Amino acid sequence: MxxxxxxxxxxxxxxxxIIGFDSEQLLIHCLAQEADEAYRSEAERFIADDQAGCFLLEDFHLRYAALARRATPSHIDEVARRLAGLLxxxxxxxxxxxxxxxxxxxxxxxxxxxxxxxxxxxxxxxxxxxxxxxxxxxxxxxxxxxxxxxxxxxxxxxxxxxxxxxxxxxxxxxxxxxxxxxxxxxxxxxxxxxxxxxxxxxxxxxxxxxxxxxxxxxxxxxxxxxxx
Ligand SMILES: [Mg+2]
CATH class of the missing domain: 3.40.50.1000 (HAD superfamily/HAD-like)
Structure with missing residues (x-):
């Protein structure tokens, strides 16, 4: 040792x-469930663009930072619980x-x-x-x-x-x-x-x-x- x-x-x-969403996509997806229509469509676009590999990393981080502004520790916990369930x-x-x-x-x-x-x-x-x-x-x-x-x-x-x-x-x-x-x-x-x-x-x-x-x-x- x-x-x-x-x-x-x-x-x-x-x-x-990764089944469907990675952790950051899942966080934004969870936030979208309790958000207004404008946020939901922005979130869907973000996830679709990310899954299609459309982002340069800097663009990704900027859009993620904007969408994740409304995240709370309890959202983090919910996402983590779901991902931990995959193991x-x-x-x-x-x-x-x-x-x-x-x-x-x-x-x-x-x-x-x-x-x-x-x-x-x-x-x-x-x-x-x-x-x-x-x-x-x-x-x-x-x-x-x-x-x-x-x-x-x-x-x-x-x-x-x-x-x-x-x-x-x-x-x-x-x-x-x-x-x-x-x-x-x-x-x-x-x-x-x-x-x-x-x-x-x-x-x-x-x-x-x-x-x-x-x-x-x-x-x-x-x-x-x-x-x-
Ligand atoms: Mg990886």
């Missing part, structure tokens, strides 16, 4: 399968076991929303496995509108965040699910992909279709690295 290993996870599509006991146990066996620090680097990732981990009872979450944060003020503070928001920012961790860790493993993770996967010693759909398209990174399989591949890699 050593503390010189860091295991990095992307959030959306990596720690849970089962084996997924939770696989992450807990990997943490136990590896002694590694777990970090989330995401272009999504920190509050949603935190609340998701809370619902699963595994927040204490993770030592840091870096993404965008919704800031709530009493009686005011939520604002967005951006930390990590681009694929290159994820790569830089991995490089910053080099000072602290000798071994870095990164797990992601999509094109925005590629710079982060390239910057790690081992980059792995999770494809919850099981379509198993071959890409440049070893691909797994479940969290338990992903976690055991990391354990095997770290065990070999320790022996070497």
């Amino acid at each position: 050593d503390k010189d290993t860091c295991i990095i996870f992307d959030f959306d599509g990596t720690l849970y399968p 089962d006991t084996r997924d939770r146990e696989a992450l807990a076991r990997l943490k136990e066996e590896s002694g590694a620090d777990f970090v989330i680097l995401s272009c999504g929303t920190e509050n949603l990732a935190e609340a998701f981990l809370d619902h699963l009872g595994i927040r204490d496995l993770f030592s840091a979450i870096r993404a965008k944060r919704l800031i709530f003020t009493d009686g005011g509108e939520a604002t967005v503070r951006v930390d990590i928001h681009t694929p290159e920012a994820k790569r830089r965040a991995v490089e910053e961790l080099r000072d602290r860790y000798t071994t870095i493993v990164a797990c992601g699910d999509g094109p925005t993770d590629i710079p982060m996967l390239e910057a790690a010693d081992l980059g792995l992909v999770i494809d919850w759909s099981g379509s198993n398209e071959s890409g440049p990174f070893e691909t797994h279709t479940t969290l338990p399989s992903l976690c055991s591949a990391i354990e095997t890699y770290l065990a070999r690295a320790r022996e070497a």
